[in-house]
Amino acid sequence: xxxxxxxxxxxxxxxxxxxxxxxxxxxxxxxxxxxxxxxxxxxxxxxxxxxxxxxxxxxxxxxxxxxxxxxxxxxxxxxxxxxxxxxxxxxxxxxxxxxxxxxxxxxxxxxxxxxxxxxxxxxxxxxxxxxxxxxxxxxxxxxxxxxxxxxxxxxxxxxxxxxxxxxxxxxxx
Amino acid sequence: xxxxxxxxxxxxxxxxxxxxxxxxxxxxxxxxxxxxxxxxxxxxxxxxxxxxxxxxxxxxxxxxxxxxxxxxxxxxxxxxxxxxxxxxxxxxxxxxxxxxxxxxxxxxxxxxxxxxxxxxxxxxxxxxxxxxxxxxxxxxxxxxxxxxxxxxxxxxxxxxxxxxxxxxxxxxxxxxxxxxxxxxxxxxxxxxxxxxxxxxxxxxxxxxxxxxxxxxxxxxxxxxxxxxxxxxxxxxxxxxxxxxxxxxxxxxxxxxxxxxxxxxxxxxxxxxxxxxxxxxxxxxxxxxxxxxxxxxxxxxxxxxxxxxxxxxxxxxxxxxxxxxxxxxxxxxxxxxxxxxxxxxxxxxxxxxxxxxxxxxxxxxxxxxxxxxxxxxxxxxxxxxxxxxxxxxxxxxxxxxxxxxxxxxxxxxxxxxxxxxxxxxxxxxxxxxxxxxxxxxxxxxxxxxxxxxxxxxxxxxxxxxxxxxxxxxxxxxxxxxxxxxxxxxxxxxxxxxxxxxxxxxxxxxxxxxxxxxxxxxxxxxxxxxxxxxxxxxxxxxxxxxxxxxxxxxxxxxxxxxxxxxxxxxxxxxxxxxxxxxxxxxxxxxxxxxxxx
Numbered sequence: 001x002x003x004x005x006x007x008x009x010x011x012x013x014x015x016x017x018x019x020x021x022x023x024x025x026x027x028x029x030x031x032x033x034x035x036x037x038x039x040x041x042x043x044x045x046x047x048x049x050x051x052x053x054x055x056x057x058x059x060x061x062x063x064x065x066x067x068x069x070x071x072x073x074x075x076x077x078x079x080x081x082x083x084x085x086x087x088x089x090x091x092x093x094x095x096x097x098x099x100x101x102x103x104x105x106x107x108x109x110x111x112x113x114x115x116x117x118x119x120x121x122x123x124x125x126x127x128x129x130x131x132x133x134x135x136x137x138x139x140x141x142x143x144x145x146x147x148x149x150x151x152x153x154x155x156x157x158x159x160x161x162x163x164x165x166x167x168x169x170x171x172x173x
Numbered sequence: 174x175x176x177x178x179x180x181x182x183x184x185x186x187x188x189x190x191x192x193x194x195x196x197x198x199x200x201x202x203x204x205x206x207x208x209x210x211x212x213x214x215x216x217x218x219x220x221x222x223x224x225x226x227x228x229x230x231x232x233x234x235x236x237x238x239x240x241x242x243x244x245x246x247x248x249x250x251x252x253x254x255x256x257x258x259x260x261x262x263x264x265x266x267x268x269x270x271x272x273x274x275x276x277x278x279x280x281x282x283x284x285x286x287x288x289x290x291x292x293x294x295x296x297x298x299x300x301x302x303x304x305x306x307x308x309x310x311x312x313x314x315x316x317x318x319x320x321x322x323x324x325x326x327x328x329x330x331x332x333x334x335x336x337x338x339x340x341x342x343x344x345x346x347x348x349x350x351x352x353x354x355x356x357x358x359x360x361x362x363x364x365x366x367x368x369x370x371x372x373x374x375x376x377x378x379x380x381x382x383x384x385x386x387x388x389x390x391x392x393x394x395x396x397x398x399x400x401x402x403x404x405x406x407x408x409x410x411x412x413x414x415x416x417x418x419x420x421x422x423x424x425x426x427x428x429x430x431x432x433x434x435x436x437x438x439x440x441x442x443x444x445x446x447x448x449x450x451x452x453x454x455x456x457x458x459x460x461x462x463x464x465x466x467x468x469x470x471x472x473x474x475x476x477x478x479x480x481x482x483x484x485x486x487x488x489x490x491x492x493x494x495x496x497x498x499x500x501x502x503x504x505x506x507x508x509x510x511x512x513x514x515x516x517x518x519x520x521x522x523x524x525x526x527x528x529x530x531x532x533x534x535x536x537x538x539x540x541x542x543x544x545x546x547x548x549x550x551x552x553x554x555x556x557x558x559x560x561x562x563x564x565x566x567x568x569x570x571x572x573x574x575x576x577x578x579x580x581x582x583x584x585x586x587x588x589x590x591x592x593x594x595x596x597x598x599x600x601x602x603x604x605x606x607x608x609x610x611x612x613x614x615x616x617x618x619x620x621x622x623x624x625x626x627x628x629x630x631x632x633x634x635x636x637x638x639x640x641x642x643x644x645x646x647x648x649x650x651x652x653x654x655x656x657x658x659x660x661x662x663x664x665x666x667x668x669x670x671x672x673x674x675x676x677x678x679x680x681x682x683x684x685x686x687x688x689x690x691x692x693x694x695x696x697x698x699x700x701x702x703x704x705x706x707x708x709x710x711x712x713x714x715x716x717x718x719x720x721x722x723x724x725x726x727x728x729x730x731x732x733x734x735x736x737x738x739x740x741x742x743x744x745x746x747x748x749x750x751x752x753x754x755x756x757x758x759x760x761x762x763x764x765x766x767x768x
Contacts, residue, residue, distance in 0.1 A: 137713075
């Protein structure tokens with residue numbers, strides 16, 4: 001049972017705290033680079049899901065730099081080339097179609113395939129994926145990616161198929 | 174008359190009477206028909222065969238067994254049985270297919286002993302004794318035939334008797350229409366494993382017959398092979414089919430008229446298309462490309478000008494990966510030149526140039542300095558060193574400011590063709606040596622399809638291609654049925670053409686002269702090359718590549734004396750090796766010049 005004065009005081013305190021809270025409140029959506037940094041630490045599937053949250057997240061989730069971080073995080077040999085070869089890798093991958101495409105066409109399916117075969121032996125998905133990432137090399141993925149890019153070149157509209165062995169038959173391009 | 178039969182057959186043979194009932198349409202007795210549960214398949218009924226719809230699958234199965242039994246009895250030269258069947262001592266009216274097949278099967282299986290007692294029914298007298306002859310007994314008194322009885326049913330009585338005799342429990346089943354009497358009959362067990370063994374034996378016997386020029390026997394065996402092959406499934410059936418076809422070609426066309434005797438489709442474009450599907454459906458070509466590329470990449474380390482000569486350019490699927498790897502190597506990409514060699518195109522289209530354009534586009538996008546040259550040559554032996562050497566306009570003949578270009582020669586499944594003409598391989602290897610390559614990568618099939626007699630070659634090829642087809646099946650099965658669609662089928666056609674060439678062609682036409690790694694090692698040694706061990710990087714990449722393949726479980730990468738082989742389970746199928754020009758030991762002058 002509070003007196004009127006005490007109620008007013010409480011109300012004021014609450015309002016003050018709310019104001020303070022508002023000043024202190026941080027929305028990640030206000031800081032896009034931070035958002036990109038966070039999203040870049042996800043695995044591929046989660047990142048794709050995150051892209052469905054809202055337009056902002058979708059736009060950020062499509063940045064090739066974000067996918068670059070994802071790719072490097074998920075393959076062996078990605079980090080080591082970051083220093084010197086980082087720039088050239090980036091330009092080559094961009095020329096071939098970008099990291100997002102690289103992940104979608106090569107790395108993602110490859111990780112799934114490896115995790116699937118490892119997961120069949122009873123390990124959990126995360127450890128299996130980690131194990132898979134340990135073995136999958138960036139250079140192999142890039143080789144496959146370049147072959148796919150090559151197949152898409154050229155006048156004839158043949159459906160490039162050299163990566164089908166990684167994916168299910170239905171290819172949603 | 175039918176009526177009469179029906180009445181007498183009342184109890185046991187009741188259901189036989191069903192069919193005539195059905196034919197006549199609605200009667201009161203259709204009720205009985207319904208009771209007995211026999212609805213005759215209408216389509217067959219129109220042809221005169223009465224088969225119950227519920228029995229259809231069963232009848233079909235038994236017909237297959239019957240065919241197998243007859244064929245296998247032919248194979249075992251069981252003349253007695255055949256003549257027994259042929260002389261048709263017991264005429265069963267085949268319109269009731271189900272029981273007809275049953276009877277013949279049961280006859281084949283267990284020749285029924287003679288009836289102890291004649292059946293009680295009076296009309297049975299006409300059919301006394303006969304129906305149960307011992308196998309060889311022809312007994313023309315076994316008339317039976319059409320005179321004695323009327324249409325449908327001599328048979329019910331005989332069948333009934335047959336059933337009683339051949340398997341005692343069935344006597345009770347005759348009264349029960351529902352249980353197909355066949356269930357109680359002993360069936361011809363078509364052991365598909367046994368049929369498979371017979372198939373292999375037939376194939377080998379046919380090869381032997383061909384070798385001995387016994388064409389008549391070979392002809393008979395080829396037909397047998399075709400029948401036996403149908404009893405198999407999957408890979409074995411397809412392999413047997415291709416080998417049978419190749420044998421048939423060899424038997425019936427000993428002198429193939431000019432050109433590539435085996436293939437109806439000679440066009441290079443068709444061949445390329447098959448090659449592409451083979452590339453996509455199984456990892457062999459990818460393995461070849463990746464391992465060769467790795468060896469070339471390592472050999473090119475530190476060089477600023479490189480030149481690759483590809484003996485079999487086709488669609489150039491090997492080179493995008495190498496371009497990408499060169500673009501990303503530490504130190505940046507070199508200046509890259511590619512010479513592609515391909516066969517002449519009948520329709521004047523310049524496939525080689527198109528491939529060059531595509532590669533140039535790719536190279537430009539990843540900023541690798543790229544030059545391309547295509548050479549059309551009907552055979553590699555037509556090449557001369559001057560064609561392959563650098564012919565820069567600014568370089569002229571002699572002095573170059575830049576460092577000399579480093580050459581790599583790459584041959585994937587091309588060298589074995591040269592063995593068809595004597596001296597061709599030596600000339601080509603001489604040309605290769607003259608270009609002074611830093612590395613020569615050779616990928617060949619790991620099999621001996623070039624030595625010994627026809628029979629030995631045939632046996633080798635049979636094992637090799639069986640394994641290849643198995644691997645295709647394994648890959649397709651693991652990837653899911655959809656994937657196995659056109660790729661797998663066309664890959665099989667691709668392999669089938671090789672089979673045809675190995676088996677049916679001779680002389681200069683037989684271009685698929687595969688040899689084992691050991692044999693190639695010998696040849697390269699004699700030609701003045703020494704082996705370059707393929708590093709562990711290539712091994713790792715190859716293993717990883719296979720892990721990605723859906724059907725990858727069966728494939729094995731192995732390292733053998735510095736060479737890598739890819740095989741299916743225990744059998745290596747292709748081998749990659751790398752070579753360089755051996756420094757001649759004796760002559761110090763040329764040794765220093767070589768350096």
